[in-house]
Amino acid sequence: MCQLLGMNCNLPTDILFSFEGFRARGGATDEHTDGWGIGFFEGSGCRLFIDTKSSVNSPVAELVQNYPIHSLNVIAHIRKATQGKIELQNTHPFLRELWGKYWLFAHNGDLRNISLDSGSYQPVGDTDSERAFCLILNALRSQFDHEPPLKVLNAALNDISTSLGYNGTMNYLLSNGEFMFAYATDHLNYIVRRAPFTPAHLIDQDVTVDFRELTTPQDIVAVIATQPLTDNEEWTAVKPNELLLFQHGNVISF
């Protein structure tokens, strides 16, 4: 299995604090050592770092840890391989373009027997995760020539995800740089930080950050992770088979 980390905000924010704790799970405090990756949206562009080394030992992770990239939407993943070898093409997040936008996808879980038609998107690697991503994009493209209104997209993705979920376990993060979907069959948690900010302490490292010193009263930052990253804040579990939509740091309901 794997672990997921996502961030969705209303103002460009760096993910260094969360990444520090998350990265430790890739070989120090946990066993997810089969590669890792992180994608940052900047405008409509997307910067993707992937590596087959463990996040603890990766020079690329070291760069990310020391190079504050400010972004509205970030998705990261540390891998414990179940399907597919430890190779770059099997490393999350996966990136594709749909409707003239980049889409980033990372998955935790185990899916079986995903039947993929000969649609526009085909997997490059051998993971169930990339197959699921391609299935989702093929399904969306076949339904919509152009990006639909968010409410319509949300409903369509909910149907696709419910259907895919019958194939096993599937917790995923999906973003096009403007918003982020989070779907869970079993393990996914989130927190929305907003004023009044408080100090937060990592579970995986003895590191505390006082967000009062780093934020403005306007900041809203949602962090989504397979397991909570801090031990002095209240995280919310995503319900089984629930699709959440985060935009500008808030959970959007229709």
Added chain:
Amino acid sequence: MCQLLGMNCNLPTDILFSFEGFRARGGATDEHTDGWGIGFFEGSGCRLFIDTKSSVNSPVAELVQNYPIHSLNVIAHIRKATQGKIELQNTHPFLRELWGKYWLFAHNGDLRNISLDSGSYQPVGDTDSERAFCLILNALRSQFDHEPPLKVLNAALNDISTSLGYNGTMNYLLSNGEFMFAYATDHLNYIVRRAPFTPAHLIDQDVTVDFRELTTPQDIVAVIATQPLTDNEEWTAVKPNELLLFQHGNVISF
């Protein structure tokens, strides 16, 4: 305008020597300071580093310079913006998936009035280059459901490129990790290094490398660049409107 750098080899090779000279043109020895990028194929996976900073000042370029990544196919680009702002989505190389493989593309030149149908591939940014890439992929996909034999692909790409070339100047590198196409309307040069190897001296830095110390007799390495990178070797100019195909370091003819 911009500058291109490509490498195609028969054995995984690092590009550090060529990249050192090339990188200097992004702000030190030349004016291509509007971002840069480099993509490395590893197996069927692709690792893409892009940055809006100049290659001379980019922490990501510093990482690439100090982290030998061995690859059979590499494409790099330093940008001097003509069309499209200095933003991440306008930074080459561009990456898409076609027929279950990743394709990397970088362009030097200036194309006008590229008419793009509503095909599968749509540009995310504002450059003529990404439009051209999307047009090429849409044209290939509309002709072939699956990847055709290399000779057939070469002929199709030659037709598409000749037609696109009427829209201005277009020098490009295109690779799917197994081979590399190089097309030129005006500026592109290449060299194929093989045994017996000799020392090479960069134009842009006072750096010499003796390839006899770094290679085996089996190594074949093709390097393709907008302008030659060394001053003591003989580079070959790609002819106007010529499409070259490099595989395992060799130029392939049909």
